[in-house]
Amino acid sequence: MTMDVAIVGVGLHPFGRFAGVSGIDMGAIAIRRALADAGVAWRDIQFAFGGSYEVDNPDAVVALLGLTGIPFTDVYNGCATAASALTLVANTIRLGDYDLGIAVGMDKHIPGAFSADPRLYACPSWYGEVGQFVTTKFFGMKINKYMHDHGISHDTLAKVAAKNYRNGALNPNAFRRTPLSEAEILASPMLNYPLTQYMFCSPDEGAAAVVLCRAEHAHRYTDTPVYLRASTVRTRRLGAFEVHSPWLPIAETVGATVDASRAAFDTAGIGPEDVDVIQLQDTDAGAEVIHLAENGFCADGDQETLVADGALEIGGSLPVNTDGGLIANGEPIGASGLRQVHEVVLQLRGQAGDRQIPGRPKVGYTQLYGAPGTAGVSIMSV
Amino acid sequence: MDELMAQVPVAPGIFTWPTDDPELIGSRCADCRIVTFPAQDACPRCPSTTMAEHRLPRRGRLWAWTIQAFPPPSPPYAGPAGREFVPYGVGYVELADEVKVESRLTVADPDALQTGMEMELVVVPFRTNDDSDDVVTFAFRPVNRKDRPT
Numbered sequence: 001m002t003m004d005v006a007i008v009g010v011g012l013h014p015f016g017r018f019a020g021v022s023g024i025d026m027g028a029i030a031i032r033r034a035l036a037d038a039g040v041a042w043r044d045i046q047f048a049f050g051g052s053y054e055v056d057n058p059d060a061v062v063a064l065l066g067l068t069g070i071p072f073t074d075v076y077n078g079c080a081t082a083a084s085a086l087t088l089v090a091n092t093i094r095l096g097d098y099d100l101g102i103a104v105g106m107d108k109h110i111p112g113a114f115s116a117d118p119r120l121y122a123c124p125s126w127y128g129e130v131g132q133f134v135t136t137k138f139f140g141m142k143i144n145k146y147m148h149d150h151g152i153s154h155d156t157l158a159k160v161a162a163k164n165y166r167n168g169a170l171n172p173n174a175f176r177r178t179p180l181s182e183a184e185i186l187a188s189p190m191l192n193y194p195l196t197q198y199m200f201c202s203p204d205e206g207a208a209a210v211v212l213c214r215a216e217h218a219h220r221y222t223d224t225p226v227y228l229r230a231s232t233v234r235t236r237r238l239g240a241f242e243v244h245s246p247w248l249p250i251a252e253t254v255g256a257t258v259d260a261s262r263a264a265f266d267t268a269g270i271g272p273e274d275v276d277v278i279q280l281q282d283t284d285a286g287a288e289v290i291h292l293a294e295n296g297f298c299a300d301g302d303q304e305t306l307v308a309d310g311a312l313e314i315g316g317s318l319p320v321n322t323d324g325g326l327i328a329n330g331e332p333i334g335a336s337g338l339r340q341v342h343e344v345v346l347q348l349r350g351q352a353g354d355r356q357i358p359g360r361p362k363v364g365y366t367q368l369y370g371a372p373g374t375a376g377v378s379i380m381s382v
Numbered sequence: 383m384d385e386l387m388a389q390v391p392v393a394p395g396i397f398t399w400p401t402d403d404p405e406l407i408g409s410r411c412a413d414c415r416i417v418t419f420p421a422q423d424a425c426p427r428c429p430s431t432t433m434a435e436h437r438l439p440r441r442g443r444l445w446a447w448t449i450q451a452f453p454p455p456s457p458p459y460a461g462p463a464g465r466e467f468v469p470y471g472v473g474y475v476e477l478a479d480e481v482k483v484e485s486r487l488t489v490a491d492p493d494a495l496q497t498g499m500e501m502e503l504v505v506v507p508f509r510t511n512d513d514s515d516d517v518v519t520f521a522f523r524p525v526n527r528k529d530r531p532t
Contacts, residue, residue, distance in 0.1 A: 077395065126392045131453075131470065136451050192449065245484065
């Protein structure tokens with residue numbers, strides 16, 4: 001059984017900076033919006049999974065919604081936190097114990113690059129002391145090598161970032177809503193060659209929530225259910241080129257994203273050619289370029305032509321990050337992947353407003369990737 | 383003054399020091415022969431616990447690289463920050479057919495770094511500690527002198 005769980009409600013607290021609004025407050029707002037979208041009350045929700053990096057106990061949100069006593073489990077899984085929450089809600093419904101549950105993600109990060117104690121990532125202290133425990137540095141190295149190996153240009157990186165800012169300008173919930181030209185993006189300070197400041201996303205604040213139910217109950221709640229065909233999380237295998245690696249073996253293998261993507265397509269029983277709308281982890285413009293191939297949507301190197309031809313645009317053949325992605329929305333870690341699901345659901349329902357892709361999209365795809373080599377993929381269809 | 387300053391490795395057991403020909407200290411699994419850096423107690427592949435110390439080749443080829451052009455968040459970064467910050471290269475150097483090691487590079491100019499170029503291990507100062515000692519760490523520099531910063 002693959003088509004046994006349906007998404008019947010989505011809700012979002014806008015992403016950005018919100019002085020005086022706590023992460024928990026934003027989580028409650030996202031949940032209320034998802035409940036309203038599904039036409040259910042909080043007391044109808046039978047269980048929940050909540051994801052966050054900064055909020056120790058996302059389940060504390062019940063104080064703002066109602067102390068109904070439901071099982072509410074908190075998860076943290078790096079940048080794949082939201083994918084983990086979504087997967088756990090779906091799998092719990094598949095177990096048969098519950099019919100209606102909610103996944104919520106919320107975060108409120110301080111500005112600046114993410115950091116931590118390297119020892120918490122199984123890295124030695126000196127790795128951080130000498131300045132190598134830096135996530136952005138990994139993304140710079142990965143795309144720099146990829147450009148060398150597969151002939152991707154600096155202009156392509158700028159075009160991808162410009163596209164995401166342009167899409168963000170069409171999204172009232174986005175953090176960055178001002179279009180930036182390719183020239184401005186290329187001229188911004190070089191942070192980790194070849195990636196400039198405006199090619200990177202920023203940590204920020206926001207929340208998102210998704211209500212799921214047994215598929216056969218979906219029409220009780222909505223005329224437009226979106227079925228969760230697969231939701232998969234994978235971690236890196238030995239030989240994958242992943243963030244926070246003081247060393248790598250000589251023998252190489254594909255990364256966690258490739259493994260998660262292949263498993264998700266296999267579970268869903270559909271292929272990349274069937275997907276109409278795509279949300280990829282664009283920690284930086286280079287990551288979007290690489291992830292397009294890692295998720296099976298093109299061959300390595302084809303991105304140069306695809307981007308030049310506008311294939312990744314809202315009206316293109318492979319629309320990617322139609323809501324502006326992480327580059328325009330920023331990354332509140334716990335919420336980021338549910339923001340992707342929110343966007344895919346709106347697109348599949350035809351409710352994406354100014355950024356609605358033309359035609360009648362039937363299949364959507366989301367992908368997350370982050371430290372220390374964790375990826376999450378979900379596939380949805382109407 | 384320089385003669386009075388001690389040179390202190392950033393951590394014990396990651397490279398041989400002091401010596402004119404420093405080597406990185408890794409480990410090798412007695413069962414599957416995989417090489418790690420730094421040394422670790424358990425093999426990440428088999429996973430045996432029969433890891434033995436293994437000195438790594440001093441030369442290799444640049445496999446991937448970037449420039450760290452802004453001061454990383456501190457902590458954990460302990461090097462010069464603010465106006466004292468100097469951008470540095472970071473890359474993976476493939477050491478023979480044994481292991482790829484991530485390292486600071488002595489070169490921070492994109493025009494002077496090329497994937498596949500030959501690199502060699504050096505030990506360089508990267509900060510001064512509270513006792514005014516030079517804290518030294520390992521780095522790789524281009525073997526070809528014309529590629530080194532002047």
